[in-house]
Amino acid sequence: MIKSDIIAQANDAANAKLKADYDALGEALDRRGIDIAAIKSKVAKYGVAVPSWGVGTGGTRFARFPGTGEPRDIFDKLDDCGVIHQLTRATPSVSLHFPWDAQPAADLNSKAEEVGLTFDAMNSNTFQDQENQQYSYKFGSLSHTDAATRQQAIDHNIACIALGREIGSKALTIWVGDGSNFPGQTNFTRQFERYLEATRQVYNALPEDWTLLTEHKMYEPAFYSTVVQDWGTNLLIAQQMGDKAKCLVDLGHHAPNVNIEMIVARLTQFGKLGGFHFNDSKYGDDDLDTGSIDPYRLFLVFNELVEAENNPDFNPMHMLDQSHNVTDPIESLMVSATEVQRAYAQALLVDRTVLEGFQESNDALMATTTLKHGFRTDVEPILAMARLEAGGAIDPVAAYRASNYRAQVSAIRPQVSGAGGGIV
Amino acid sequence: MIKSDIIAQANDAANAKLKADYDALGEALDRRGIDIAAIKSKVAKYGVAVPSWGVGTGGTRFARFPGTGEPRDIFDKLDDCGVIHQLTRATPSVSLHFPWDAQPAADLNSKAEEVGLTFDAMNSNTFQDQENQQYSYKFGSLSHTDAATRQQAIDHNIACIALGREIGSKALTIWVGDGSNFPGQTNFTRQFERYLEATRQVYNALPEDWTLLTEHKMYEPAFYSTVVQDWGTNLLIAQQMGDKAKCLVDLGHHAPNVNIEMIVARLTQFGKLGGFHFNDSKYGDDDLDTGSIDPYRLFLVFNELVEAENNPDFNPMHMLDQSHNVTDPIESLMVSATEVQRAYAQALLVDRTVLEGFQESNDALMATTTLKHGFRTDVEPILAMARLEAGGAIDPVAAYRASNYRAQVSAIRPQVSGAGGGIV
């Protein structure tokens, strides 16, 4: 954690400007009939989970270029996550990944308490082979042709649930890379039947108050077909499983040009939107920082979420899921959490009664102008004030850099080699 | 129709070569343990419907360059369709489009009998405004915000059913362009609710033995969102409507890179594959000739269809849906019907027991090689012999050109102006 006087010092330097900006925005919003305090209050309550693996430097199949002071284990990772939440007040929980983060529940709970975090959804891993694993996932996991391999994957997911129960998690997220690289390699129908049968075993092991989140992805690591390739198949899974099963939408997992906000709307309409993995992308599953490539798309997703907020049953889970290859992961996650809040705040500014009127009368130009009015408002003072009031930093990156946190942990955590992997 | 002696003459010239090629292929297939006659017999029974509008020259929003002898009405169109079937023996039915083809049922039936054709699915049109139409579809049809406009679209579809009953059709295909061009122009959820409610009225008007086919499309004419944008939404429609409702897959209506054969498999698995619009495309809904751009993809679709053939309930409808901008439409439709049969014949050659074995043992290389073995076999002699034996032409294009059919109808049908439309 960062010493509170460092944060205070950074805030002191920025406080006057923030106050002026916030007041000016408050008056401008007031001229539009919007109460800035109400928006700020909603933003303050809004949090997004951080993935434990996100605080390590990511890479590609070509290379990974590690940073300094990389976390050695889940406890280091929780330290880093704690800093992110300390400064942003926007990331109150962490999503764990098994077996990478497998540790005794008591130790996890104790560390989480220490750094002021709780645990979000559990993530299982059947897309890699672990040391001493009996069956390989080279040709699939939950949908493998071999029953014993499927059982091993089922057991692993059930073990994730067991561990999750001990640390207060309420959801299991399943993402599998199962698919094929060649036409004909797999029989699409039988593969999906096997997937459904295996996932049913996991579903049956869910506690009553848990949610099963399944995640679709167009491609990668499989390059011809993927068993849960899009929201259509994901919907079928959730329908086949039952009420506790819902769909998770990762913003980077779709075909080019796809209208993602519409998928969000459809899943919401049919009660099957379970949660998000936020990130941004230009080409494939690039896992770039949320909002860094197409911030308007992120806003349009949040426009759907705010639209659905009135429904009391609507409560999707929110998580960042990014790969930080060229930035300090802590910085990227702080900025990304802020971007999520920014899109949320902008969507809250949209006058929905006015919008509905334009939609009803097919006034396309004024309808879209109404949305844009929300988007183009610079809500940074709201986000910063919410952070400040909650004990965070006006400018998280500046405070973080001032703290020298990275240098401090680098002194403790040994440098990892940058040698390439030879996967091309 | 083309005089039979012209066809006979053309066939006589090509017969010896065909016989030699067919015999050689028969022996080659025999060396692979395949009975050529059995394949030929299946191919001979396989037909694909021709769209009535397909025999006119198509165009783009920029221009249409008419050919000579363009059909003036549905009766001219049926003449052209008759020629296509006469020469290919592969297109026994025609799919009508209302109101373009609206004529007294008796006249349609009489003409169809004259040219030896039957009627396939009816196609409604609520994506254009017709002269004297009360409400405009500019902002939608079945999903319009205005109830009277929706009702007009519902009534039109029910009228299509009424006409279809009189001419022996058993299916209604609904494709709507409803959507939006701007974020915010429409509320996704309410728009889809209206669509479902309106389509329910049409569904309720279906005779017991009819099928409702709904068609998804990613974009065009709407360029931000489309109400039935993909197979996920299409599936929801079919689920909401009931057993008579199924999904129609147009090969050109998907996002870039999407694995279409997998969508075919999923819809088949859940009993919701209703039919196809065959064509090919490189960029968007290009409506190019079937198999002209990616013949292997067409083969992979047929691989799924042959896979599903054992299921007695599996009986999707097949139609060509193309825009012939630079070719004689009769020639393109003849070649395209042949390409559909080619893919079917190639898929029939795949040894499915062997394939299943490789799939089961995850021998990806041999599995895909097994598929490719079917694909790379030149089955043209089978197709040509099936045509010849059914009274068609060994080489339909050659026979058609020899017949001078186009010149003959051009003498009767006046030349259409090529002036551009000014839509850019």
Place this chain on the structure above:
Amino acid sequence: MIKSDIIAQANDAANAKLKADYDALGEALDRRGIDIAAIKSKVAKYGVAVPSWGVGTGGTRFARFPGTGEPRDIFDKLDDCGVIHQLTRATPSVSLHFPWDAQPAADLNSKAEEVGLTFDAMNSNTFQDQENQQYSYKFGSLSHTDAATRQQAIDHNIACIALGREIGSKALTIWVGDGSNFPGQTNFTRQFERYLEATRQVYNALPEDWTLLTEHKMYEPAFYSTVVQDWGTNLLIAQQMGDKAKCLVDLGHHAPNVNIEMIVARLTQFGKLGGFHFNDSKYGDDDLDTGSIDPYRLFLVFNELVEAENNPDFNPMHMLDQSHNVTDPIESLMVSATEVQRAYAQALLVDRTVLEGFQESNDALMATTTLKHGFRTDVEPILAMARLEAGGAIDPVAAYRASNYRAQVSAIRPQVSGAGGGIV
């Protein structure tokens, strides 16, 4: 034109709020060390040309749904363009399209003067056949296999130059739809050789102070190959022709996911960026309103343009090129011109010295944050104040609606039929 008291009245109602917003923004920018007046001054000088065809309602190959009061000819169109500039003060020139707008130069000049406009680049049309045209462009124009057809296209372009000289234009924009719909239909190399040879004839006819702008486009109306398919081929053309030849970039003419701002940078670096057609798109060449789908991409393009502004030789032409299918074209063009100015103003806010420092030290996070800081600033008060000071409207759409201009011209201009074209 709209009566000035109507504009004044509308401005009066909005003036107090604008003043407050502008002052607040001025203070906020001052806190960032930016002089709002300097930005406003640059914005005030920034104009974008309107395409004459843009004021008519557009359509798709499926249908066109006309609006009311559609312009009957170029003089009506100039009236509409005059209104756009009157209210936005951002569109001082009009780009004509031949032969659609072919009228005596004196009449064009006189009308332009009346409505306060000048003429931008000339646009030739060899993608449609005109009544009484000798050779058809069905199979190409400048690259046609037939020399006489090529000559006809050359002559048409030279005629465009002749007309342009009389009305003060300084550039010819060539866009051709030449290409193919089938593999093998054309020989890529010979087709391009013919294109280069024909374009050379046009180039040779250019006055000394003119620019030849060639436009690339991935596809449509040709659906397999297009002779000027991308910026690589476009660059080759400009290189082959000479110094007066430059490349025109239409934002909607690229493959999915392509980084357009990088193409802008490359063409700029090698002195070959000639101009822009601004619009927005989600799928193909959707020709949606500029900035309506991905405003950040538009900003990133302007970031390159502002980056290049210091180069005295850098002077690309700017034009809107959109299809307004569901909105009043005047409204869409006004909003789009504003969006172009908005992106320009946001790009001006970026501190380039700071940005360069982060780039030099590979501080990716702070570099992108620096860009985003410009983008997320709501510069609307700057744009509105610039308009107001130049005699335009604070809120152009509101003033336009208050003026009843559309109803007034509708009384004069007869309603166009909405019947569909039958091109599917």
Place this chain on the structure above:
Amino acid sequence: MIKSDIIAQANDAANAKLKADYDALGEALDRRGIDIAAIKSKVAKYGVAVPSWGVGTGGTRFARFPGTGEPRDIFDKLDDCGVIHQLTRATPSVSLHFPWDAQPAADLNSKAEEVGLTFDAMNSNTFQDQENQQYSYKFGSLSHTDAATRQQAIDHNIACIALGREIGSKALTIWVGDGSNFPGQTNFTRQFERYLEATRQVYNALPEDWTLLTEHKMYEPAFYSTVVQDWGTNLLIAQQMGDKAKCLVDLGHHAPNVNIEMIVARLTQFGKLGGFHFNDSKYGDDDLDTGSIDPYRLFLVFNELVEAENNPDFNPMHMLDQSHNVTDPIESLMVSATEVQRAYAQALLVDRTVLEGFQESNDALMATTTLKHGFRTDVEPILAMARLEAGGAIDPVAAYRASNYRAQVSAIRPQVSGAGGGIV
């Protein structure tokens, strides 16, 4: 190497069928006026290089699932490459990758001679950091902002040339991953200036008879921009460098839907096509087996190459570049080399005089039918007979499996761990 009696035994079993198939095809081609022996002779002379790294199992950023008997070093790799050529007679050379394959030239030459191979283009590696490397490539190599890092990359490339000269290579292939992950991270223009300047140093070090091949790629490992992102930029590089510089086309490095065969034609026309990396892909740079996803596209590329063959200066280099994640790499490379030959043979079958006639008269349908006629001919007997006559295997995969080569090397080469890398 595989014992010759094993190959002989496998060939004996397949010989009678091959002879019958070859004779039947010969007669069928004779009926089309084509001399099968002439085609076979051209195919026999056609070879494609194998990448040394291709014989190891590939992976993704998520995981690598090693096979058994993976090569430990370049000498093992050359053994595997020797087997591929032994059985296919289609892969006479190997392309090395430095520093992965760095060994004394004498040892490399000696081993190459032992296994009957020569060395193709050298490949440098500045997309990974090697142990003990002074400067990191995390933020770029040849285009890095830091001059010392650029120099290190230059020196590495020059070292590659030095090594290449000793082993008979005549080309250096440069592929860099330099780019950016965030808008603003890099200045496009300055980055490309640095790239050009650094590459100039490498170019200047080239022996007279060498070729510099630069390779473009749309994205990955950089996810917002890549310095050599497409053929337009690649062309600029080749133009700036000089006559010895040419462009390398990797089939998987383009934007979705791009017409790659047209890029091949353009680069050929302007003398800048230097070579190929063959593979296939459905989504991104999937590096799947050549011809496995879209064999017609591969054929269309070869159609251009055969078209250009008459030009005596036309002599591009050919290499496979694939990632074998789920197959035995030796098997995939053998099948892929065969697919390259298949596309070549099919393209040779096209009657170019006839094709030209149809192109000249704009008979699109017959032009594309002419191409397809070549494509749909099953040329497998030609390929197999060419292999057999050259001492290879009729069915390379069958012979390879019969040889037990993999099991034999697995006994010598230790099993590699399958533990995942933790890069997500």
